[in-house]
Amino acid sequence: SGTMTYFNTGLGSCGWTTADSDFIVAMNVQQYSLSVCGRTVCITNGGKTVQARVVDLCPSCVYGKLDASPAVFSSFADLGKGVIDISWDY
Numbered sequence: 001s002g003t004m005t006y007f008n009t010g011l012g013s014c015g016w017t018t019a020d021s022d023f024i025v026a027m028n029v030q031q032y033s034l035s036v037c038g039r040t041v042c043i044t045n046g047g048k049t050v051q052a053r054v055v056d057l058c059p060s061c062v063y064g065k066l067d068a069s070p071a072v073f074s075s076f077a078d079l080g081k082g083v084i085d086i087s088w089d090y
Contacts, residue, residue, distance in 0.1 A: 001087045002028075002064025004043065006073035012056030014038065018069065026056035026067040041066070043088045045076045 007026065009018040014037035018024050025043070027036055036054045043050050043066065050072060058067040066088060070079060077084050 001085075002062075002066065003083050004045075004066045004068050004073065004076075004086045004088075005061075005083050006070050006079060007058075007067045009069050014055045016055050018055055020070045022055075022069055023050065023052040023072050024055045024069045025052045025072060026058035026061070027054050028058055028061035028063055028065045030063040032057045039090055041088050041090055043068075043072065043076075043086050045084055045086045048076060050075045 009020050009022065011017045025041060039054050040051050041054060043052060052068065052072045061067055073079060
């Protein structure tokens with residue numbers, strides 16, 4: 001469990017270039033390693049679950065937090081909300 005914010009996508013630390021419309025996330029420092037690159041995470045908020053692919057590192061994210069593309073974040077809430085509570089797992 002943790003929180004989720006969103007970021008403007010581009011070239012991630014896993015080496016892939018992505019777009020804001022892609023269902024992708026950046027992983028927090030404590031849970032990131034190159035072995036998580038490309039793995040799918042299931043993110044849940046308010047009874048809705050969305051899958052996204054890990055493509056980047058979020059250096060400022062605390063343990064449990066994900067930084068998502070605008071497409072992933074807006075699947076749960078308006079971008080203006082900025083941060084939401086989530087649970088996630090592989």
